Amino acid sequence: MEWPTPELAVAFMYLGVVPAITNIILLWEERFKPGVIWFIVAMGIGGAWAMIFATFTLISHTGVTLALGNFFWALIPAASVSMFLAAYEYVFKKIVSWQTIAILYAPVLGLFVLSWFNPRNLVFTEAYTVDPNGYLSFPKFGGPIKIAVTKVYGYVLVFLGAGMFVGEVMRSKGTHRRQTLYVLAFLSVLVLATLVKVTRQVPIYFDPTPVVFSLSGLAFAISIHQGGLLKLGPIAREQTFEDVSEAIFVVDPKGLIIDANTIAIGIFGSETIGRSIDAVLAPHEAETEDEERPTVRIQREDRARIFAKQTSGIEYGRGLEGELVVLNEITALKEREEELDLLKQILTRVLRHNIRNDLNVIAGYTKFIRDKSADEEISNWADQIGEKAEKVVAHAEKVRQIERVITSGKTVKRSLAAEVQAVRKRLQVEPATSLTIDVADVRVTVHPEFQLAIRELIDNAISHHTGPGDPKVSLTTELEETDVTLIVEDNGPGLPEEEIDVLEAKEETDLEHSSGIGLWLVQWIVSRSGGELLVEQDEQGTRIGIRLAIADRRA
Numbered sequence: 001m002e003w004p005t006p007e008l009a010v011a012f013m014y015l016g017v018v019p020a021i022t023n024i025i026l027l028w029e030e031r032f033k034p035g036v037i038w039f040i041v042a043m044g045i046g047g048a049w050a051m052i053f054a055t056f057t058l059i060s061h062t063g064v065t066l067a068l069g070n071f072f073w074a075l076i077p078a079a080s081v082s083m084f085l086a087a088y089e090y091v092f093k094k095i096v097s098w099q100t101i102a103i104l105y106a107p108v109l110g111l112f113v114l115s116w117f118n119p120r121n122l123v124f125t126e127a128y129t130v131d132p133n134g135y136l137s138f139p140k141f142g143g144p145i146k147i148a149v150t151k152v153y154g155y156v157l158v159f160l161g162a163g164m165f166v167g168e169v170m171r172s173k174g175t176h177r178r179q180t181l182y183v184l185a186f187l188s189v190l191v192l193a194t195l196v197k198v199t200r201q202v203p204i205y206f207d208p209t210p211v212v213f214s215l216s217g218l219a220f221a222i223s224i225h226q227g228g229l230l231k232l233g234p235i236a237r238e239q240t241f242e243d244v245s246e247a248i249f250v251v252d253p254k255g256l257i258i259d260a261n262t263i264a265i266g267i268f269g270s271e272t273i274g275r276s277i278d279a280v281l282a283p284h285e286a287e288t289e290d291e292e293r294p295t296v297r298i299q300r301e302d303r304a305r306i307f308a309k310q311t312s313g314i315e316y317g318r319g320l321e322g323e324l325v326v327l328n329e330i331t332a333l334k335e336r337e338e339e340l341d342l343l344k345q346i347l348t349r350v351l352r353h354n355i356r357n358d359l360n361v362i363a364g365y366t367k368f369i370r371d372k373s374a375d376e377e378i379s380n381w382a383d384q385i386g387e388k389a390e391k392v393v394a395h396a397e398k399v400r401q402i403e404r405v406i407t408s409g410k411t412v413k414r415s416l417a418a419e420v421q422a423v424r425k426r427l428q429v430e431p432a433t434s435l436t437i438d439v440a441d442v443r444v445t446v447h448p449e450f451q452l453a454i455r456e457l458i459d460n461a462i463s464h465h466t467g468p469g470d471p472k473v474s475l476t477t478e479l480e481e482t483d484v485t486l487i488v489e490d491n492g493p494g495l496p497e498e499e500i501d502v503l504e505a506k507e508e509t510d511l512e513h514s515s516g517i518g519l520w521l522v523q524w525i526v527s528r529s530g531g532e533l534l535v536e537q538d539e540q541g542t543r544i545g546i547r548l549a550i551a552d553r554r555a
Contacts, residue, residue: 002203006057006135009206013054016211020047023214035090042082043214049075050210057205060134069136073123073150074112079213080154081105083187087161090183091168104157111149118143135205140198162187189216247307247327250314251277264327267298267305277325281309296327306331356393363389411529412448413551416486417441420475423454433462434472442477442484443552446529453525454486456518457544461490484550485534491541522546 004012023043030036052072056065081104085096111123118124123146127139141147165187168180193212202208247264249257255276265272272280284296296307307327314322363386370382417439429435435458458473465471471490478485526533526546534545 004203004206006203006205009203010054010058012211013050013057013207016050016214017047019214020044020050020210034093034095035086035088038082038086038089042079042086045075045079045082046210046213049079049207050214053207053210056136062130062134065130065134065136069138070112070115073115073146074108077111077149077154077157078105078108080157081108083190084157084161087164087183090180091164107149107153111145114145133205137204140200158187158191162191186216246329249277249280249325251323251325253321258322267327277323281325285309295330304331305329306334359389359393363393410448411445413443413445414450415441416444416477416484416548419446419451420454420486423451423458427455427458429462430471433470436472436474438474438476439486440477440479440484442479442550444484444529444548445551446531446548447525449525450529453522453546454488456522457488460518461488461492461542465490465492478545479550482550483547485545485547487543487545489541489543 020043024040027036027040027043031040049072052068052075056068056072059065085101085104088094089096114123121143123143125139125142127137128142129137131137141151162184165180165184169177169184172180190209190213193209196202197207197209244261245263247267248261249264249272250259252258255278257273257275257277257280260268260273268280281296284298285294294309296309298305298307306329308330310326310328312324312326314324366382366386366389370379370386373379373382418441420437420439424435424437427435454475458475461473462471469491471492473488473490476487476489478487523533529546529548531546531548534547536543536545
């Protein structure tokens with residue numbers, strides 16, 4: 001007597017439908033994640049496989065058995081295709097295109113269609129019959145098309161999927177590696193059940209494959225549903241958590257923290273997992289002018305830690321979106337900024353008020369000495385003292401201008417011609433000085449204090465003119481496709497070599513000091529305008545260009 005009996009075999013196979021349906025119910029909410037939808041499809045196919053085989057075993061009708069058999073043989077490679085797609089999406093985290101899906105299922109569809117006609121016994125051989133007991137009797141192989149699709153094509157896809165999982169096991173570690181081993185164990189059980197059937201270790205009326213498929217799949221589905229298999233958190237951990245020093249939270253679409261790295265847990269505690277990200281961070285968020293990069297301030301005993309908060313989206317699976325919230329500690333940077341701001345306030349206040357006021361007093365006394373003294377040598381000394389005092393006062397005024405430049409990081413769009421004309425109207429030029437302007441009317445993106453740079457270049461060209469002839473200064477433009485260069489050209493002796501070296505190096509050194517801060521002011525304004533400062537000189541004079549991006553051509 002064979003075991004199981006036909007009655008028990010039918011009962012086992014019908015019962016195999018139950019775990020398949022349970023799998024689908026358990027996994028339905030997870031269907032958006034890579035690979036899960038195809039696992040659901042495979043479970044559905046497994047349930048249909050068990051039901052069809054049980055039905056044509058139960059019903060002793062040749063026509064019904066052969067008709068159901070056509071569906072049965074198509075389901076076997078369809079299950080292989082589904083498991084292959086599940087493996088691909090799980091391993092590569094990519095959603096398979098509909099074109100690829102159609103190509104993979106095309107052989108299955110071809111087998112199903114040809115099964116009804118069986119032209120020239122390409123699908124079934126003459127040994128494919130219903131025996132006197134009403135059971136479907138089929139050879140190990142069959143026709144060439146059946147062999148190609150159910151045996152070769154199906155097994156190739158199963159082994160390719162298993163190979164992808166093996167590669168994932170070798171590449172991954174930790175939680176993700178254990179999860180992938182679970183998948184491999186499930187596939188191994190499925191292959192063993194298939195081998196039992198192929199080698200005729202069970203009666204012909206019983207197929208354990210769909211039953212084992214559904215039962216092992218149920219364990220797999222419970223792991224997915226309860227244990228976090230294919231969840232967003234473990235995947236993000238493997239990619240980002242281990243090699244960063246920032247505090248990182250993984251947030252699900254509902255705004256709940258589902259994972260956090262050790263840095264984040266050390267700051268906020270392990271109880272943050274499962275809480276709302278807003279509830280955890282909102283009490284610590286500080287007001288800031290930078291809306292795109294808010295800050296979080298954590299008070300710990302007598303010291304505050306400051307973090308820059310950055311949020312980025314995670315697209316995962318079919319339309320499922322989560323977030324990565326990264327907190328980058330900037331405590332030292334903020335402390336440095338506060339120190340520099342305090343230093344700036346002290347220096348500018350001293351230069352703008354104390355030193356300037358004291359120098360005005362010195363200038364007044366030197367004028368008094370020069371007017372009252374009958375000694376020509378003393379008068380010359382007084383003149384030199386007065387000139388130096390006026391020069392330092394001018395430097396103090398430029399420091400005030402630099403303060404305005406560095407405290408504003410915004411840019412504006414203005415007409416280049418209008419900016420130059422505005423400077424020309426306020427400029428006091430000696431009658432002997434030749435100043436010509438031929439500037440294209442284009443809109444450029446510049447710093448709000450851009451007129452200071454223009455005025456400084458003109459003043460520099462005029463005040464430092466030496467040699468024969470009167471000063472000649474011209475302002476012109478050179479237009480390109482996307483840029484415009486404002487050129488200030490003079491007939492002076494040119495800039496000292498140390499001035500050019502300092503500007504090119506963009507720093508002051510112990511051995512190289514520029515004679516003034518006017519060109520530094522120009523450099524800072526041009527830099528904050530997103531432009532470039534160009535300096536050329538020869539025996540004919542100096543040529544300084546400011547290259548800017550064109551925002552709009554007017555004429």
